[in-house]
Amino acid sequence: xxxxxxxxxxxxxxxxxxxxxxxxxxxxxxxxxxxxxxxxxxxxxxxxxxxxxxxxxxxxxxxxxxxxxxxxxxxxxxxxxxxxxxxxxxxxxxxxxxxxxxxxxxxxxxxxxxxxxxxxxxxxxxxxxxxxxxxxxxxxxxxxxxxxxxxxxxxxxxxxxxxxxxxxxxxxxxxxxxxxxxxxxxxxxxxxxxxxxxxxxxxxxxxxxxxxxxxxxxxxxxxxxxxxxxxxxxxxxxxxxxxxxxxxxx
Numbered sequence: 001x002x003x004x005x006x007x008x009x010x011x012x013x014x015x016x017x018x019x020x021x022x023x024x025x026x027x028x029x030x031x032x033x034x035x036x037x038x039x040x041x042x043x044x045x046x047x048x049x050x051x052x053x054x055x056x057x058x059x060x061x062x063x064x065x066x067x068x069x070x071x072x073x074x075x076x077x078x079x080x081x082x083x084x085x086x087x088x089x090x091x092x093x094x095x096x097x098x099x100x101x102x103x104x105x106x107x108x109x110x111x112x113x114x115x116x117x118x119x120x121x122x123x124x125x126x127x128x129x130x131x132x133x134x135x136x137x138x139x140x141x142x143x144x145x146x147x148x149x150x151x152x153x154x155x156x157x158x159x160x161x162x163x164x165x166x167x168x169x170x171x172x173x174x175x176x177x178x179x180x181x182x183x184x185x186x187x188x189x190x191x192x193x194x195x196x197x198x199x200x201x202x203x204x205x206x207x208x209x210x211x212x213x214x215x216x217x218x219x220x221x222x223x224x225x226x227x228x229x230x231x232x233x234x235x236x237x238x239x240x241x242x243x244x245x246x247x248x249x250x
Contacts, residue, residue: 005049008042008216015039015219022226030084034077035222041070041215045143048136052143055135064136067145068129071211072109072168075102075175081225082180082188085234090242094183105175112149112168120151127154127166128207139209142216146208184239188225191234195221 019036023029044066051060079098083091112122112129122130131146138144152167181189200213224230 005046005052008046008049011216011219012039012043012046015042015222018223018226027226028084030080031222031226034081035219035226037070037074037077038215038218038222041067042219044070045212045215048143051136053135053137055133055137060136061134064134064145064147067136067143067212068113068147069110071129071172071215072106075105075172075179078176078192079180081222082185082192083183085188086184086236086239087242090183090239098179098183101179102175105171108171109168112152112166113147114150115148116150116152120154122149122151122154122166126207128169128210130154130166131208137208139206139212140204142204142209143212144206144208145211184236184242185234187234187236191225191230192221195224 015035016039019032019039022035023032044063048060048063048067051057051063054060076099079102083095083098124130124132127149129145129147130149132148134147136143136145149166149168153170154166177189177193180186195217196214199217200210204210204213225234
């Protein structure tokens with residue numbers, strides 16, 4: 001299987017067109033705004049294919065950095081969709097705290113970009129986005145992003161964790177998957193996992209390609225949530241703290 005800039009452009013057009021259509025139909029902005037955001041990533045990837053493997057080209061480097069920045073702010077949009085599937089009264093009480101935690105997660109992801117001398121270097125071949133220099137290169141079938149990230153949480157902390165994913169991956173998991181599960185949107189989290197990390201894991205073994213593949217499938221995830229029967233099964237009405245929270249608001 002091989003992807004291309006043209007394919008990314010077509011998928012971006014489908015995503016943006018669908019987002020415009022459902023916005024005009026009066027669907028919730030919590031559905032079409034995330035779809036727009038992920039479709040813009042695919043448009044970014046379409047432009048990236050023009051400069052793919054040209055590591056000395058400034059456009060390649062800028063587009064690679066924009067790819068990382070896009071990923072850094074994705075938790076806001078993942079949580080936007082996740083909160084759509086919980087009771088409105090709960091969402092109104094927690095959304096400020098949720099978006100504040102998303103901001104904290106995005107800041108931690110951005111910390112990985114800065115070359116702190118004391119932090120060392122990321123682990124190439126293990127951490128996503130990790131490479132000797134900033135560049136978008138050809139992966140197994142899609143784009144593989146690489147940047148000279150620092151070594152924050154790049155090496156296992158044996159007494160606490162046994163991973164070397166890096167601070168950016170841990171922060172993303174906490175705010176995009178653990179956080180929505182805590183406030184009850186576990187059905188969407190499971191669907192997100194199978195349509196994102198799981199399907200990316202079985203289609204590429206390149207950690208630098210993983211994020212781009214995940215973003216590609218995110219458009220299918222958003223469209224499935226919006227325009228397929230899956231949507232009605234993702235709502236959650238009961239969760240341990242819901243009764244108390246709703247009762248406190250009465």
